[in-house]
Amino acid sequence: MSLLDPEPDPGQAGARAPRLVIGVGNPARGDDAIGPLLLQRLRDQLAGDPCAGEVALLDAYQLQPEHALDLRGRRETIIVDAAAAGTAPFTHTRVVPEPTPTITTHSLSPAALAGMHQRLFGSAPALTVLAVRGERFELGAPLSAHATRHLAAALDWLSALLHRR
Amino acid sequence: MSTPLETATHPEHLRRVCIEPLTRVEGHGKVTLLLDEHDQVQQARLHIVEFRGFERFIQGRPFWELPVTVQRLCGICPVSHHLAAAKACDRLVGAPALSPTAEKVRRLMHFGQVLQSHALHFFHLSSPDLLFGPDDHPAHRNIVGVIQDEPELARRGVLLRRYGQEVIRVCAGKRIHGSGAIPGGVNKALDNADRELLAADIAQVIDWAEDAVALMQGLFAAGGDAYRRFASVPANSLSLVRPDGALELYDGGLRARDPDGEPIFDHASDQDYADLLQEQVKPWSYMKFPFIAALGPAAGWYRVGPLARVNNCDFIDTPRAEAARRTFAAAGQGRPVQAVLATHWARLIELLHCAEAIARLLADPDLTGDDLLREGTPARAGIGVIEAPRGTLFHHYEIDADGLVTRANLIVSTTSNNQAMNAAIRRVAQDELDGHVLTEGLLNRVEVAIRAYDPCLSCATHALGQMPLALTLTRADGTVLDLLRRDADGGIRRAPPGSGGAMANARP
Numbered sequence: 001m002s003l004l005d006p007e008p009d010p011g012q013a014g015a016r017a018p019r020l021v022i023g024v025g026n027p028a029r030g031d032d033a034i035g036p037l038l039l040q041r042l043r044d045q046l047a048g049d050p051c052a053g054e055v056a057l058l059d060a061y062q063l064q065p066e067h068a069l070d071l072r073g074r075r076e077t078i079i080v081d082a083a084a085a086g087t088a089p090f091t092h093t094r095v096v097p098e099p100t101p102t103i104t105t106h107s108l109s110p111a112a113l114a115g116m117h118q119r120l121f122g123s124a125p126a127l128t129v130l131a132v133r134g135e136r137f138e139l140g141a142p143l144s145a146h147a148t149r150h151l152a153a154a155l156d157w158l159s160a161l162l163h164r165r
Numbered sequence: 166m167s168t169p170l171e172t173a174t175h176p177e178h179l180r181r182v183c184i185e186p187l188t189r190v191e192g193h194g195k196v197t198l199l200l201d202e203h204d205q206v207q208q209a210r211l212h213i214v215e216f217r218g219f220e221r222f223i224q225g226r227p228f229w230e231l232p233v234t235v236q237r238l239c240g241i242c243p244v245s246h247h248l249a250a251a252k253a254c255d256r257l258v259g260a261p262a263l264s265p266t267a268e269k270v271r272r273l274m275h276f277g278q279v280l281q282s283h284a285l286h287f288f289h290l291s292s293p294d295l296l297f298g299p300d301d302h303p304a305h306r307n308i309v310g311v312i313q314d315e316p317e318l319a320r321r322g323v324l325l326r327r328y329g330q331e332v333i334r335v336c337a338g339k340r341i342h343g344s345g346a347i348p349g350g351v352n353k354a355l356d357n358a359d360r361e362l363l364a365a366d367i368a369q370v371i372d373w374a375e376d377a378v379a380l381m382q383g384l385f386a387a388g389g390d391a392y393r394r395f396a397s398v399p400a401n402s403l404s405l406v407r408p409d410g411a412l413e414l415y416d417g418g419l420r421a422r423d424p425d426g427e428p429i430f431d432h433a434s435d436q437d438y439a440d441l442l443q444e445q446v447k448p449w450s451y452m453k454f455p456f457i458a459a460l461g462p463a464a465g466w467y468r469v470g471p472l473a474r475v476n477n478c479d480f481i482d483t484p485r486a487e488a489a490r491r492t493f494a495a496a497g498q499g500r501p502v503q504a505v506l507a508t509h510w511a512r513l514i515e516l517l518h519c520a521e522a523i524a525r526l527l528a529d530p531d532l533t534g535d536d537l538l539r540e541g542t543p544a545r546a547g548i549g550v551i552e553a554p555r556g557t558l559f560h561h562y563e564i565d566a567d568g569l570v571t572r573a574n575l576i577v578s579t580t581s582n583n584q585a586m587n588a589a590i591r592r593v594a595q596d597e598l599d600g601h602v603l604t605e606g607l608l609n610r611v612e613v614a615i616r617a618y619d620p621c622l623s624c625a626t627h628a629l630g631q632m633p634l635a636l637t638l639t640r641a642d643g644t645v646l647d648l649l650r651r652d653a654d655g656g657i658r659r660a661p662p663g664s665g666g667a668m669a670n671a672r673p
Contacts, residue, residue, distance in 0.1 A: 003331050004324045004366045027342075028222070028237035061243065061341050065289050065308070066326040119312040120320065140222045 017056040018075035019162065022067070024060045025082055030141030031134025034082040034151050035060075037143065038132065041155055046162075055162055063108040068117040071125040078158065079110050082147070083131035089150035090157065095127040130154055170591040173199050173208035196590060196611055204601065206594040211587050211615065212450055220573040228257050228547075228564045232346050235560070238575075241285075241621050244278035244333055245553035247346055249560040252416070252549025254348035256436075257564060259541025266534035267350035272415050273526045274336035274345055275551065279414060280370075280519040281329025282554035283471075283512050286619045287377065288322025291509055294613050295384050300606035318380075321373045325516075328370050332523060335359040350538040360527055367524045371485065374517040378489045381510045385496070388506065394596070396505040396589040396614035399424035401457060401466065402473035403581065405552050408432065410479030412490075412518060414552040420477050421457055421467060426501050429457060435550035438559055442576070452583050455576060466584035469556025470618060471511035476501035481514070483521035489514045505589050508617040553578050555619050579620040589614040 023039030025032040039057055046052040058070060063079070071077050083091070097114035108116065110129050117125045132154045134147045143151070173179055179199035199208040219238050226234060231250040236243035248271055255261055263271070293306045296315065305313075312319040330340045335355060337343025345351050385392050401424065405417035418432035419441065433441055444453040445462045456465035467473070476497070481487040493510055496502055502511075526532060549560045556578030563572040593614045598607055 002366055003328050003362065004369055026237050028234070059339065059341055064326065065285065065323050066330060069323060069327055116308065116312070119309060120316075120323065139218055 251346035256547030277332025486518035
């Protein structure tokens, strides 16, 4: 196996899982922890579940160019991230690749990541953003009560999606 | 300390241009320029506008959590903070010297981190400027342009990133928020399967890294005087070096040299950093301005990072990177290379060194050993210093009898480079902007100068109340409408009504 071959899933035995869930966020910044926390709860929920082998889980502080490799060959990828604005408890949106994605900082937006995948591999990935509404993002703040409820609702939705064959 | 173009005499009469946010720079920074009626730049400043307060956040936490907790400081170089905190905690558990296995696993993790960070910076953030020039259309002068025009280069950039991330995953357990380094050592060594996984591709990684060095060397040569002069400011250089003078990224003595390459101090213990360096606060920036104490703030500011490291070391102990360093050093004609754009060249030499060093470590049997931890007489204070991708990183903790953190001080590399970045944009302002109608391309030159340092602004600020804050509302014609200031003591003052924002000690 080569790490420089974009196809395999490094660190995971067997074939590439058809679905990938990426939890984005900083656990130390209040409701920004929604992404990694939801991923952790999903990981616990999937333990022993027959559909576990169909789903790969990936923590990400922020989206980076090499995540385009993680998207490749998936039937579907879901990015779970906290949203500072928008509809509560969550929204789910299919990502349209940004035709001219720009890296404005060290991190990428989901649309820029999809655009990068399209440019590198010639096809748009099936990518959905699950934006879970948060309200407090201060350093050291705990998860807010609202975010706790929103996270639970989003987990139910995502779990149902993953169990749909 | 005040330097030319740092502070205009009468800012209220000047036109204000704000570049915000800085594209392809982590965090939230902005540059303000004040121009007079002849478009001459009278003031240029890099501002940091994001506050993180991390030092206060970790006070009261148990010290053994620090190597994991501090990774949340930065999404770009979490491993650097992980290892700097672990080194400080080694002192707290009385184990400054680790087992060979533990030290080599940590070094491998660090080489993976520097490799992936340097790859991100060059291939995805800086290569558009370097390949296409600062005046290229912004819709093309980005990673998409690189993918379109140089697809193989872009692909290599992504795969080098992935390789570095996999080195981290193997050593730390996860790509992010890993827990490989713990006080006194590591919690696991490599197994043979991990080693074989990484070894399978390292020859290719080295070749790609060497190709990238050759590319940058060629760009620098083709750039001629324009490249050498761009944003160039003579600066002191600070870095770790090995006892024999070799480039050192994980552990060594501190070396500072002046702009001519003459020593300021050499092989100084990193445990004495607080005697060697001091920090200055300025009213217009959240970010402190460190300086070499012996020289004072005016002459003592310094540069850290790839350019400082490659200038400062006597040699690199891996053959291909050393060959590249010799070519690099020749460009300085006996003096340290001061061209800001040469930072990219130095960065890629380091990337090549990391790849070679990874190959060497993967052949070392200690990497799969089982002697993982050391302990000794506990201490109440610990200092850990490493060379992070952007430069020297200092972590300093004090704990109480229960092991809870009572005081923390972090000097991150972006803070060390604060004055160097400000000096660079003032040089650009003088050389490239004065008297010209400002265009996107001209303003991008300011960003190119800053981007060479690859600042990560999100972890470069200090605790609330320690740093004054000035908010300025400026009308398009340059009139200051309102000014609100929080002083270092936490008090808030507003400019008197009708003063046009004029307030003693407060400038836009």
